[in-house]
Amino acid sequence: MFSIKRLIQLIISICLLGTLALFILYINLKDELPSVESLKNVEWQTPMQIFSADGELISQFGASKRIPLTIDEMPQQLVDALLATEDDRFYLHFGVDPIGLGRAVWGQIIGQNKGGASTITMQVARNFFLTREQTYIRKIREIFLAIHIESLLTKDEILELYMNKIELGHRSFGYGAAAQIYYGKDLSDLTLAQYAVLAGLPKAPSTLNPISSPKRAKERRSVVLQRMLSSGYITQAEYEEANSAPITAKRHGVEISLSAPYVAEMAHQKTVELFGTEQAYTSGYKVYTTVTAKLQRAAQDALVKNVHAYDQRHGYRGAVASIRSDYKRQLTEGLADGEELITPEPVIVEEAVAALANIEDYPLLYPAVITDVQEQSATAILADGYSTQLLWDDIKWARPFINDQRQGPPPKKAADIFALGDIVYLSEKASKVTTDEAIEETDADVASEEELALVDEPAAEETIVKYYRLNQLPEVSSTIVAISPDDGAIKALLGGYNFKQSQFNRATQAKRQVGSNIKPFIYSAAINKGFTLGTLVNDAPINKWDRSSGFVWRPKNSPENYAGPIRVRDALAQSKNVVAVRLLREVGLDNMINYLTRFGFEKSELPRNESLALGSASLTPLQVVTGFASFANGGYLVEPYVVERIEDNEGNIVYQAAPSYACDQDCSAFGEQIPEESEIAENAEQDESTAVDSTELAADSKIDPDQPLMADDEQVFTPLKRATHIISEENAFLMSQAMYSVIWGADWSASPGWQGTGFRGRVLKRHDIAGKTGTTNESKDAWFSGFSRRLAVTSWIGFDDHARKLGSTTLNTNLPKKDPDTGLNQITGSEFGAKSAQPPWIDFMAVALQDLDEEYIEQPADIVSIRIDKASGKLTRKTDRSTRWEYFRAESAPTDYVTVEEVTRDIFNEEDEDSLEEEEIF
Incomplete structure (x- = not known):
């Protein structure tokens, strides 16, 4: 009993001593313990998320x-x-x-x-x-x-x-x-x-x-x-x-609902620039961009379709690799002395899947192994083990690629395309089938009404059968960028075919020669100097001796035909090179360079020679589309932007874009009325010898758009500010009219007849669109830039390797001469802007214009419409096909009537004595 009592006392003493020791330890450590008050208001370190303007998730950044x-x-x-x-x-x-x-x-x-x-x-x-x-x-x-x-x-x-x-x-x-x-x-x-x-x-x-x-x-x-x-x-x-239950987990990325990686990277860089890397990655910012899901998807579809169309008409470059390399070598190089033809082992599913594990896949492109080659079909296994039959209609396009200028003969059988063990890329076509019947294999977007009706019929059991066609990873690059002419908001942007393939953003970083996309700006300078759309300019060969270099400079039209005296409107519509050179000479090289800087082009980007008139300047697609937007909005230079606002993780706006709006005194259509603007150069176009510095002319803003706003700011409202007015409203209207003729202009009343270089755009059946084609020397770059009143869009295609040309193609006799869906002829001959860059512009605008009412650019009060004689540009009393209505500034409208006896004289037939610094490259 005594021992138990002593034991209890000992235990109590130990507990008391332990408690005392813990208390003493707590007193000693109390000052070293961190405060836990912060747990009441924890700010979670959450990643940055990038959204479209309509709330679809584009990307997420943060470790x-x-x-x-x-x-x-x-x-x-x-x-x-x-x-x-x-x-x-x-x-x-x-x-x-x-x-x-x-x-x-x-x-x-x-x-x-x-x-x-x-x-x-x-x-x-x-x-x-x-x-x-x-x-x-x-x-x-x-x-x-x-x-x-x-x-x-x-x-x-x-x-x-x-x-x-x-x-x-x-x-x-x-x-x-x-x-x-x-x-x-x-x-x-x-x-x-x-x-x-x-x-x-x-x-x-x-x-x-x-x-x-x-x-x-x-x-x-x-x-x-x-x-x-x-x-x-x-x-x-x-x-x-x-x-x-089985273990079903596998790694999933963030749930991206809209693919816009180039836009996401631009928004990401902007956020890091504003807040710093650590804060941007951990503060849970929600970055809302200006792109819309519908337009971004339309741009993606249009670009991918066009790049694959270009790539495939230039031929098939062959398999990515082969899992029967010795057999493949024998087929392609022939047998060595004494060598016997190998009989390849059949390809089994496990072998194919293992081989494909090392092959890069891309969105819309799926690597597969050819496991059997029949007369006009082949069997392939994909990385997931799925076996598919490649039918003749889906492989017969694959004539051999020789070089950018030449293609081999069309294949006659599948063995002309494949060998057993080839690793190739396929693109998917899906059809829905039932246990009893299936629709004919076809792309879903071109299925007939009967096929679609069959798909929708209820059935006891349904299975999705996937159909594929042969494809390949394109080598050519391309970009599409669309902006709002009203405020510069980027509505859609793709910096390349695939971000996984290349993260280089060609829309904002690639400086490429613009070719004839420069001509609207050249013509605008001429209009500013006093030319009209009806002014005659001599479309005749130029022969210019340069004493300093000892050669003759001969800029040529493409195609190389000349019309003699031609009106300014028709010259732009037909993209006459020599006319552009003559207009530059009339304006003057220094004056022209100064004038082009109004559109945001840097002087350092503009060559100081007459090749400038033909597009030897190197600009980014974003610079080009911004310039074209000035013609759509009445002559204002807007500033492109992609981040509309940034919210913190509680929904507070911490950054709000402050775009410049294309508006005069009344900007109420865009929201809050802005304060009185600072002085702008309303009469800038009156002095063509002085460049307009858009930085100096920018209107005042009450808030710096690049200054982050604090979440507890009383007001996150950013006043509207006006964009710089760089050309007159009349100039912008007349140039938009001239570019309207690029698409809709035509004249078959005289021989040879002509139509505008962008005539393919008529398929849109919209009369409120205008644009300009562009092709550089040797077709290394192809462009199409165009606009409606509310949307300006530029499309470019070319190779990242500046030495490569877009080349030319011949007719592929395995394919129909005319596309049964579009009614357009198979593209053959040399690649240029209208063939190579305009198709995606058309496909994109077909979607974009659905939500835009037909809206014509408003005719300024100082513009009058007068009937003129097509041949002379003078007034006429006739109303037949030899005449047309033309727009003029009231003060520059013609006053003389054409006479029967009148003979139109050629103007600008004399050659200037100014020498060129370098040979024309177009």
Whole structure:
């Protein structure tokens, strides 16, 4: 009895001494413990997200993936699984679980692992404030912090912090992000088996996750489910069902709903520029761009279609690789002396799939292995093991590529295209079939009404059968960029065929020679000097002797025919090179360069010789489309921008774009009335010898658009500001009229007849569109730039290798001469702007114009319409086909009537004496 009493006293003394020691230790460590007050207002480090203007997710930037959720948004089964596994007495203890702590201490004494002593609250303390070092002093700090946290926060608040903070593998933090990474779903959409997998991750996320270690993840899931069963959270039946479920996790990226990687990178760079890398990546900014999903998808479809069309008409470059390389070598190079033809082993599914694992795939392009070659068809296996039949109609285009100028003969049989074991790229065509009947294999977007009706018929069982056609990864590059002429907002942008293939943004970074896309600006300078659309200019060969170099410069038309005296409107519509040179001479080279800077072109980008008139300047597509927008908006230079606003993770606007608007005194159509603008050069076009510096002429703005706004600012409103008025409204109107004739202009009344170089645009059946083709020397670059009143669009195509030409093609006799869908002839001959760059512009505008009413550019008050004689440009009283209505400034309208006896004299027939600095390159 005495010994028991002494033992009890000893235990009490030890407890008191221990408590005293802990109190003394707490006093000593109190000043070193971090404040936990910050837990009341946690700002989660969440990644930056980029959205379209209409809210579709484009991209996400940031090393850590996190989707913060409230405790009410956490599924109860997940909470139960987590409590059963990590801290079953969480709602009963005060931050430290005495039972669990005692068990852990006893385990240490006897040398056995009795489980961890950390509660969920202690883990919150460690995750937010401490490191993972295995020391007693860290554990004691953890205990003190846990007790303090329990005094500040409710149990639900602590659990919410834990479930959003915990690291769960593959750079996912918190259960909202983990559900997306492992299952590609919202957390609320998972099953019990999947919740159990996630609940088992905190112990060792790098080794227990179902992607890296599916076997260990399954074993850990079983432990979690067993504990849930023991704790009464689930029934035996639920346990058995979840425990027998397969591991279904695989790595998922962020749920991108709109592909616009070049736009995303531009927005990303802007955000980093504004806020710095660390803040941009961790503050959960939502960046809203100016692009719309519909237009971005239309641009993507148009560019991809055109690039593949160009690439395929130039021929098939052959297989990417071969898994029967010796057999392939014999077929292509012939047998060596004494060598016998190899009989290749059949390709099995496992072999094909293994080979394809090392082949890069691209959006819309799927690598496949040819496993059988028939007379006019072939069989291929894709990376997922799916076997497909390639029919003759889907491979017969593949005549050999020889070089950019030449193609081989069209194939007659599948063996002319494939060999067994070839690794090729395919593009998908899908058709829906039933158990009884199937529609004919065809692209979904060209299926007939009967086929579509068959697809929609209900059936007992339906299966999607995938059809594919031969394709290849294009080598040519291309871009499309569309902006609003009203404020410069970028509505769609693609910087190349595929961001995965090349991250170089050709829309903003590629300076390419613009060819005849420069001519509208040359003609605008001539209009500014006093020319009219009816002025006659001599379309005749130029022979210019240059004494300094000893050669004759002979700029030529393309095609090389000359019409003699020709009106300015028709010269632009037919893209007459020599007329552009003559106009430049009339304006003067220095004056012309100064004038072109009004459109935002840098002087350093403009060559100081007459080749400037033919497009030897190198500009980016974004610069070009911005210049063209000035003709659509009445003569204003807008500033392109892609980020409309940035919000923080609470929805506060921290940045708001402040675009410049193309408006005069009344800008109410665009929103809030702006304050009085600073002085602008309203009479800038009166002095063609002086360049207009758009920086000096910019209107004042009350807010710096590049200055981030604070979330607690009383006002995030940015006043509207006016864009710089660079050319007169009359000039812009007359030039838009001239470019209207590029598409709609034609005259077959005289021989030879002609039509505008952009006549293919008539398929849009819109009379409010205008544009200009462009092709450089040797067809290294092809352009089409055009606009409606509310949208300006530039399309470019060419090779990144400046030495390569777009080349030419011959008729592929395996294909119809005329496309049955479009009615257009198969493209043959030399590639140039109208053939190579205008088709995607047309396809894009066909979608974009659906939401834009037909709207003509408003005729200025000072513009009059007068009937003139086509041949002379003078007034006429006739009303037959030899006449037309033409627009003039009132003060420059013709006053003389044409007479029968009058003979039109050639003007500008005399050659100037100014020498050129370099030979014409076009």
